[in-house]
Amino acid sequence: MGNDGGSIPDRRDLVRNKPKAEQADKANQTRARWFFCALSKRKLQEPIVSCALGKLYNKDSIIEYLLDKSAYGDGERICGHIRSLKDVKTLTLTPNPAPPAPENAAPSAERAHFVCPLTLKEMNGLQPFVYISTCGCTFTQAGLKTVSSTQSKEAETQLDVCPQCAKKYSRADDIVALNPSQEEEDDMRANMERRRLLEPPKKSKKRKNTTPEDPEPPSKKQALPGMNPTIAAASRAVVSGLAMEEAKRKAGMSDAVKSLYGSADGKKRKETFMTMGTFTRYA
Numbered sequence: 001m002g003n004d005g006g007s008i009p010d011r012r013d014l015v016r017n018k019p020k021a022e023q024a025d026k027a028n029q030t031r032a033r034w035f036f037c038a039l040s041k042r043k044l045q046e047p048i049v050s051c052a053l054g055k056l057y058n059k060d061s062i063i064e065y066l067l068d069k070s071a072y073g074d075g076e077r078i079c080g081h082i083r084s085l086k087d088v089k090t091l092t093l094t095p096n097p098a099p100p101a102p103e104n105a106a107p108s109a110e111r112a113h114f115v116c117p118l119t120l121k122e123m124n125g126l127q128p129f130v131y132i133s134t135c136g137c138t139f140t141q142a143g144l145k146t147v148s149s150t151q152s153k154e155a156e157t158q159l160d161v162c163p164q165c166a167k168k169y170s171r172a173d174d175i176v177a178l179n180p181s182q183e184e185e186d187d188m189r190a191n192m193e194r195r196r197l198l199e200p201p202k203k204s205k206k207r208k209n210t211t212p213e214d215p216e217p218p219s220k221k222q223a224l225p226g227m228n229p230t231i232a233a234a235s236r237a238v239v240s241g242l243a244m245e246e247a248k249r250k251a252g253m254s255d256a257v258k259s260l261y262g263s264a265d266g267k268k269r270k271e272t273f274m275t276m277g278t279f280t281r282y283a
């Protein structure tokens, strides 16, 4: 390498290995995202679910998390946006018809377990994959685009039909990218928050507006003995009001603040696969 008086090392000699290491790290991250549960870091095993941000999880890990939010140390960071099983969709996946790699093969030679039913491309991170949030069927983005573009285009508003199960979906609203890029993920998160603002609050607004004299709802509430229905309704209203405010605050966050959060996230992303929070549990 030099420094023995015979030659002078230049930059290429000194940093030669770096890009290779980065490449390996990227490959590891890709493998982690497509072969392992984003929450438990265990191998993905059906039933597999995905969220509004397109991450892949084992359904049992999500159930575990929902029952006990501290079951995974960094669970809140990874899937704090999952409030119930209604926020995830079980994916309909197509098993890879190719024979699995031999037992002793290197992990990087591992075969994807699933393929796109339209193109038979493997789901290994090399091709963008999407799922339809109404039915959970999973395809390559390209495959689904090809099929849906041949469907009738009479009206933009017309719903498409899933090529696998024939359930209807909206091309604009119901296609979710799996393991999206950071920018895509940011957009998807913003969309998710916007959608949630439109959701009716858990305890309907109707109750908030009902006066104590209103004969119908109180009679229902009196079913709870020992509870003053008016106070109960008022506290519920306060809680849902606070939740709405919080949601509004998040949605109204200025771009500057968002970009701050974005870059903080970006930094986290750069952690290597091996140092990433929960991975040690798997190792």
Ligand SMILES: [Zn+2]
Pocket (backbone or CB within 6 Å): 132, 135, 136, 137, 162, 163, 164, 165, 166, 167
């Ligand atoms: Zn389908």
